[in-house]
Amino acid sequence: MIDAVYISELIRCMIGLLFLQAAWSKSRDMSAFRGNLHETFAVPVPLANWLGPALALIEGAVAITMLSNWLGYWSMLCASLMLTFFTLRLAWPYLQGDLIRCHCFGSSQRPVSAFDLLRNLLLIGLTVTYLLNPVPPSLPLSELLLLAALALALNPLLMHFHELMEILRDTTGVKH
Numbered sequence: 001m002i003d004a005v006y007i008s009e010l011i012r013c014m015i016g017l018l019f020l021q022a023a024w025s026k027s028r029d030m031s032a033f034r035g036n037l038h039e040t041f042a043v044p045v046p047l048a049n050w051l052g053p054a055l056a057l058i059e060g061a062v063a064i065t066m067l068s069n070w071l072g073y074w075s076m077l078c079a080s081l082m083l084t085f086f087t088l089r090l091a092w093p094y095l096q097g098d099l100i101r102c103h104c105f106g107s108s109q110r111p112v113s114a115f116d117l118l119r120n121l122l123l124i125g126l127t128v129t130y131l132l133n134p135v136p137p138s139l140p141l142s143e144l145l146l147l148a149a150l151a152l153a154l155n156p157l158l159m160h161f162h163e164l165m166e167i168l169r170d171t172t173g174v175k176h
Contacts, residue, residue, distance in 0.1 A: 013151035080127035
Protein backbone atom coordinates (compact mmCIF):
# COMPACT_ATOMS: atom_id res chain seq x y z
CA MET A 1 0.00 0.00 0.00
CA ILE A 2 1.21 3.49 -0.83
CA ASP A 3 2.01 5.65 2.17
CA ALA A 4 -0.28 8.70 2.57
CA VAL A 5 2.70 11.05 2.54
CA TYR A 6 3.52 10.01 -1.05
CA ILE A 7 -0.04 10.70 -2.20
CA SER A 8 -0.08 14.02 -0.37
CA GLU A 9 3.25 15.15 -1.82
CA LEU A 10 2.30 14.02 -5.34
CA ILE A 11 -0.93 16.03 -5.14
CA ARG A 12 0.98 19.06 -3.87
CA CYS A 13 3.47 18.81 -6.74
CA MET A 14 0.77 18.25 -9.37
CA ILE A 15 -1.41 21.17 -8.30
CA GLY A 16 1.62 23.42 -7.78
CA LEU A 17 3.00 22.66 -11.25
CA LEU A 18 -0.44 23.06 -12.79
CA PHE A 19 -0.84 26.51 -11.24
CA LEU A 20 2.66 27.42 -12.37
CA GLN A 21 1.79 26.43 -15.94
CA ALA A 22 -1.48 28.36 -15.79
CA ALA A 23 0.29 31.49 -14.53
CA TRP A 24 3.01 31.16 -17.17
CA SER A 25 0.48 30.66 -19.99
CA LYS A 26 -1.54 33.69 -18.98
CA SER A 27 1.61 35.80 -18.67
CA ARG A 28 2.88 34.78 -22.11
CA ASP A 29 -0.24 36.11 -23.83
CA MET A 30 -1.73 38.57 -21.36
CA SER A 31 -3.62 40.52 -24.03
CA ALA A 32 -5.52 37.38 -25.07
CA PHE A 33 -6.27 36.55 -21.44
CA ARG A 34 -7.51 40.09 -20.74
CA GLY A 35 -9.62 39.93 -23.89
CA ASN A 36 -11.10 36.63 -22.80
CA LEU A 37 -11.98 38.06 -19.38
CA HIS A 38 -13.82 40.87 -21.16
CA GLU A 39 -15.48 38.87 -23.95
CA THR A 40 -16.33 35.64 -22.15
CA PHE A 41 -16.95 36.81 -18.61
CA ALA A 42 -18.19 40.36 -19.33
CA VAL A 43 -15.47 41.91 -17.17
CA PRO A 44 -15.21 45.61 -18.07
CA VAL A 45 -12.00 46.40 -19.97
CA PRO A 46 -10.43 48.58 -17.24
CA LEU A 47 -11.05 45.85 -14.66
CA ALA A 48 -9.83 43.11 -17.06
CA ASN A 49 -6.62 45.10 -17.60
CA TRP A 50 -6.01 44.99 -13.85
CA LEU A 51 -7.51 41.56 -13.10
CA GLY A 52 -5.56 39.66 -15.79
CA PRO A 53 -2.10 40.31 -14.35
CA ALA A 54 -3.43 40.00 -10.79
CA LEU A 55 -4.81 36.51 -11.45
CA ALA A 56 -1.58 35.39 -13.12
CA LEU A 57 0.42 36.78 -10.20
CA ILE A 58 -1.82 35.08 -7.62
CA GLU A 59 -1.60 31.76 -9.49
CA GLY A 60 2.16 32.10 -9.63
CA ALA A 61 2.39 32.92 -5.93
CA VAL A 62 0.17 29.96 -5.04
CA ALA A 63 2.35 27.71 -7.22
CA ILE A 64 5.62 28.90 -5.69
CA THR A 65 4.42 28.66 -2.10
CA MET A 66 2.94 25.23 -2.79
CA LEU A 67 6.00 23.85 -4.57
CA SER A 68 8.36 25.20 -1.94
CA ASN A 69 6.01 23.83 0.73
CA TRP A 70 6.04 27.18 2.42
CA LEU A 71 2.45 27.69 3.55
CA GLY A 72 1.64 24.44 1.72
CA TYR A 73 -1.72 23.85 3.39
CA TRP A 74 -2.86 27.45 2.97
CA SER A 75 -1.74 27.66 -0.64
CA MET A 76 -3.61 24.41 -1.35
CA LEU A 77 -6.69 25.90 0.30
CA CYS A 78 -6.32 28.98 -1.91
CA ALA A 79 -5.90 26.75 -4.98
CA SER A 80 -8.99 24.76 -4.01
CA LEU A 81 -11.09 27.91 -3.58
CA MET A 82 -9.83 29.37 -6.88
CA LEU A 83 -10.56 26.14 -8.75
CA THR A 84 -14.00 25.87 -7.19
CA PHE A 85 -14.93 29.46 -7.98
CA PHE A 86 -13.59 29.25 -11.51
CA THR A 87 -15.32 25.91 -12.18
CA LEU A 88 -18.64 27.28 -10.95
CA ARG A 89 -18.10 30.38 -13.08
CA LEU A 90 -17.50 28.19 -16.15
CA ALA A 91 -20.22 25.64 -15.37
CA TRP A 92 -23.14 28.05 -15.17
CA PRO A 93 -22.90 29.43 -18.73
CA TYR A 94 -21.94 25.97 -20.03
CA LEU A 95 -25.08 24.44 -18.52
CA GLN A 96 -27.12 27.28 -20.06
CA GLY A 97 -25.79 26.28 -23.48
CA ASP A 98 -23.46 29.26 -23.93
CA LEU A 99 -20.15 28.81 -25.74
CA ILE A 100 -17.39 30.07 -23.48
CA ARG A 101 -13.63 29.88 -23.66
CA CYS A 102 -11.31 29.20 -20.76
CA HIS A 103 -7.71 30.24 -21.61
CA CYS A 104 -6.51 28.34 -18.52
CA PHE A 105 -3.33 27.05 -20.13
CA GLY A 106 -2.93 29.50 -22.96
CA SER A 107 -5.04 30.87 -25.76
CA SER A 108 -7.70 28.51 -26.99
CA GLN A 109 -10.37 28.85 -29.63
CA ARG A 110 -12.08 25.68 -28.41
CA PRO A 111 -15.10 26.26 -26.19
CA VAL A 112 -15.25 24.79 -22.70
CA SER A 113 -16.51 21.21 -22.70
CA ALA A 114 -17.90 18.76 -20.18
CA PHE A 115 -14.43 17.19 -20.15
CA ASP A 116 -12.93 20.51 -19.00
CA LEU A 117 -15.44 20.71 -16.17
CA LEU A 118 -14.77 17.07 -15.28
CA ARG A 119 -11.04 17.79 -15.16
CA ASN A 120 -11.65 20.72 -12.85
CA LEU A 121 -13.81 18.57 -10.58
CA LEU A 122 -10.99 16.03 -10.47
CA LEU A 123 -8.53 18.79 -9.54
CA ILE A 124 -10.88 20.08 -6.83
CA GLY A 125 -11.16 16.50 -5.53
CA LEU A 126 -7.37 16.27 -5.36
CA THR A 127 -7.10 19.53 -3.44
CA VAL A 128 -9.82 18.47 -1.01
CA THR A 129 -8.09 15.10 -0.52
CA TYR A 130 -4.90 16.94 0.37
CA LEU A 131 -6.70 19.33 2.72
CA LEU A 132 -8.66 16.62 4.54
CA ASN A 133 -5.63 14.39 5.04
CA PRO A 134 -2.86 16.70 6.19
CA VAL A 135 0.37 14.77 6.34
CA PRO A 136 3.52 16.52 7.49
CA PRO A 137 6.17 16.33 4.77
CA SER A 138 8.82 13.87 5.81
CA LEU A 139 10.33 12.61 2.59
CA PRO A 140 13.98 12.92 1.66
CA LEU A 141 14.83 15.27 -1.18
CA SER A 142 15.53 12.39 -3.60
CA GLU A 143 12.00 11.01 -3.14
CA LEU A 144 10.45 14.48 -3.43
CA LEU A 145 12.29 15.00 -6.71
CA LEU A 146 10.97 11.68 -8.03
CA LEU A 147 7.43 12.66 -7.08
CA ALA A 148 7.92 16.06 -8.72
CA ALA A 149 9.11 14.30 -11.89
CA LEU A 150 6.02 12.06 -11.80
CA ALA A 151 3.81 15.12 -11.33
CA LEU A 152 5.56 16.81 -14.25
CA ALA A 153 4.85 13.75 -16.40
CA LEU A 154 1.18 13.57 -15.34
CA ASN A 155 0.35 17.26 -15.71
CA PRO A 156 0.11 17.31 -19.52
CA LEU A 157 -2.61 14.67 -19.18
CA LEU A 158 -4.52 17.04 -16.91
CA MET A 159 -3.89 20.14 -19.01
CA HIS A 160 -5.02 18.34 -22.18
CA PHE A 161 -7.72 16.23 -20.55
CA HIS A 162 -10.33 17.30 -23.11
CA GLU A 163 -8.16 16.26 -26.04
CA LEU A 164 -7.20 12.98 -24.37
CA MET A 165 -10.84 12.12 -23.73
CA GLU A 166 -11.74 12.98 -27.33
CA ILE A 167 -9.04 10.60 -28.58
CA LEU A 168 -10.24 7.86 -26.24
CA ARG A 169 -13.84 8.42 -27.30
CA ASP A 170 -12.87 8.26 -30.98
CA THR A 171 -10.93 5.01 -30.51
CA THR A 172 -13.80 3.34 -28.65
CA GLY A 173 -16.30 4.25 -31.34
CA VAL A 174 -18.64 6.17 -29.04
CA LYS A 175 -20.57 8.75 -31.06
CA HIS A 176 -20.98 12.37 -29.99
